[in-house]
Amino acid sequence: MRPLALSELLLTELQRVDGDASLAPPLNRRLYLSLRGAILAGRITAGVQLPSTRDLARDLDLSRNTVMSAINQLTAEGYLTARQGSGTFVSETLPELGPLSPVRGRRQAQPHGANGSPRELSQRGNLLTAQSGSADFEVQPFAPGAIEFAEFPIQLWQKLQAKYWRSLDRDLLDYGQEGGYMPLRAAIAQYLSLSRSVRVTPEQVLITSGTQQSLDLAARLLTDHGDEAWVENPCYWGARRALQAAGLRLKPIDVDLEGMAPSATDWQLGKPRLIYVTPSHQYPLGHVMSLQRRRALLQFAARQRCWIFEDDYDSEFRFGGRPFASLQGLDEHAQVLYSGTFSKVMYPGIRLGYLVVPTDLLPAFNTGLYDLYRPGQLMLQAALTDFITEGHLNTLIRRLRVAYQARRDELARRIQRCLGDRVQISGQESGLHLCLLFNAPGVDDEAIARAADAQGMTVRPLSRYFLGAPGQRGLILGYAYVPTERVPPWAQKLCQLIRDQLPD
Ligand SMILES: Cc1ncc(COP(=O)(O)O)c(C=O)c1O
Missing domain, CATH: 1.10.10.10 (Winged helix-like DNA-binding domain superfamily/Winged helix DNA-binding domain)
Structure with a gap:
């Protein structure tokens, strides 16, 4: 040009x-x-x-x-x-959204009117659809986010749902008002205070359709267009999309072994309105935020009068040691919104999650939730309540934890054996994925991901999760979807491919 x-x-x-x-x-x-x-x-x-x-x-x-x-x-x-x-x-690389060159299945077709003439999206629409982070829908070995459905007790789940459909309780056919089905909110509050040290009453738990909606709601109610939001760098793409859609200016904050690591200038002069963090298991690197950093972040938020959105998306799957209590549990100033999801422990399509909201914000959040999204699914929420209170959720989590740990161990062992000190594995203490970091500089992780795709595997390049220039290169590998006995052949294929791409 x-x-x-x-x-x-x-x-x-x-x-x-x-x-x-x-x-x-x-x-x-x-x-x-x-x-x-x-x-x-x-x-x-x-x-x-x-x-x-x-x-x-x-x-x-x-x-x-x-x-x-x-x-x-x-x-x-x-x-x-x-x-x-x-x-x-x-x-060459878009800061938030990945590479500019077309990647299979990523670019949206331009809309056309009835007469075939091209039509313009809004600037917001262009921003959101220019590149979608959710591109690789194909579930193949190592796809991050993919989970094991085989362990899910389908018949039991059918029975619990059928019970409520048979009950003819017509109230359950209505919109979900006042934050959702109260018995479910009470069950979640009890679970969170016991297992995550969240300070919560049932009234503070709002049932949402998952983290994405919780974040959208928080951003809409607590921030204005053009406000600054801090996000971890690298960061979960879904959170970035929700915050961008709310018109926020994202400020990438580096991550170190202790979690989100603002610079001295950020601590002194930063004026974010909202801070999005994954302190229990940083996504995607997997680090756990240290106690010292948690305290510093809470003090900063209190001083700057900003909100913290804590995304606790997978802490149920912790394989060793005691999990850190939630950030919300340490908060003395009611400035943390705590978010959880049933996408990982049940199944993603259930579209149920929860947001724990400070008490004084409850009237606004109840109104916002109802007016913006008209929530419902009370039958499903009732069945889920029984699933939790009858102990089935805990049983399922225990079974999945054993299965996932075996898969992770096998994958990590194979990688270490094959690639040795050319890579580091990060974030394997919990969750459903691990992060493979390349020790050599400048490795083209996008090219490795494309080569893996051509061989029937879905791995995500770490560079795609950075805002701005990637600080590290590596791969995000999900292990939840591959049964333990199938890990060795797939891991061998993947390691061979990586070895071919790494410098000697
Ligand atoms: C960091 C993070 N948060 C939250 C979620 C779950 O989002 P949702 O509850 O909208 O399904 C995911 C899913 O992959 C995730 O990786």
Whole structure:
């Protein structure tokens, strides 16, 4: 693309943003939004060189400071890359969403009207659909997030549900008001206070359709468009999508062995409105947040008057040692919202999760939940209550824990035997996945993932989970889906493939 054509395109983009009355931020922000929107929508493609800031300022009739401010922000966020001596280019890798080059099954088809003419999505729509993190729906060996269904007691589950359908309790056919089915909320409150040290009353537990909805609700009610949210870097893509959809500016915060690790400047000057964390099992690296870091984060949140969203998505599957209590349990200022899900312990399609909300926020959250999503599924919630109170959930978790631990042990052993000190395994103390880190720099984890896919395995490149330039390269491997006896042949295939790609 010639530099002038790019300036012309940006002028059009700027007019598009200008035309939206709800977006009337300062000029540098408008330029930032235009340029980012065009990159995300693929109107300006990876590798394209931007004109100099001086030329851009002249062509767009803006001050050079305005242009530099937008370019600097996009560079810091990883949309643009500055190459010393040669200029600024559109990055090869999108910061939030992965590679710009098309990956099978990822890019959405552009919508077309009845007469075949292309139609435009909103900027928000483009941002959300330019690349979907949920791309690889195919469940193949090592697919992170895939779980074992064979252990699930289907007949028992059918029986419990049938009981409520037979009961003809018509109240259960209604919308779920006031936060969901109260006996379920009470069962969850009891479970959380015993097993996760969450400080909770049944009234504080809201039944949602899972973490995604819990996060969406919290972001909508507690933050405004353009507010800053801190996310771990690398971060769970689902959380990023929900926060982006709420219009938040994501600030990536590095992760070390003690969990989310804000810099000294972040601690001193940071002003997030919301902080999203996975302290029990950082997703995807798997580190557990240290007690010291938990305290520091809580103190910071109290001082800055911001909210913490604690995503405790898989702590039921802890294989060794005692699990850390929840972050919420340490909170003295009622600033943590604690979220859990039945996606991992039951099955993802159940779409049931819970959000523990500080008492003073309850009226707002009850209204928000009801008005925004019209929750229901009370029959299902009633059956789940029995599943928990009759002890079936604990039995299932115990069975799954044994099965998953055996699968993890087998996979880790095979990897260590085959790849030795060329890799490190992180985050294997709990959960359903492990993270394989390459010790050599610059390994192309995307290429390994593509090669694995071609051989019938789904592994996720770690670089895809970073906002901005990837700090580490590796692979996320889910082991929950592969029976122990099937692990050796698949692990051998995978290790062989990795060995071929690693430098000697
Ligand atoms: C970090 C994290 N949080 C939450 C979830 C579950 O989300 P949901 O409850 O919306 O199914 C997942 C699922 O993979 C996850 O990886």
